[in-house]
Amino acid sequence: MKKSLLIVLFALVCGTVVYAQPRAIGGNIGYSVGFSYEHGFGEKNMLDIAVNVPRFDGIGASVTYDWIDPFNTAFPWENKGEWHWYMGVGAGGGIYNYKSPFWYAGVAGHVGVEYDFWFPLQLSIDWRPNVGVTNASSNWFNHWGLFEGLSLGVRYRFH
16 A cells, blocks of 8 residues: 555656646758657756658657756847757667668757747757768768758747
8 A cells, every 4th residue: 555655646746747847849840840849857958859851751850958058158138038049969860761761870969049939939940960870871971970950940838
């Protein structure tokens, strides 16, 4: 009985902590079209999970841990809304080129600037470089070590 009560109490505490954190869900368009989910850890950190369809010729995913306004460098802004920038690191991978497919996997980065409106909407410009390995002998990822380009993001923020 005590174990069951502890498990239920632990689940309630975890659920409350997860629910209380800021989150955002939305999409990105640029070199690839994608879906992203951001889960905040306080005001200065977030976990970003992104699933992308690069040029509609493959599928990729990345997970990064991002720092918001690192080095205490927030944008000075006196109007409604807030500007933030963020940078992070994590892992990414996927499959590209359906005609002769190859896989890629590596370290993913995430750098961006976002504007949070006074209502629950967020606009951003993101860059998600991915440096790593692939099984293809000649492609852009292999030569330059980068697979994602700039993208414009639109997200709905909720608590």
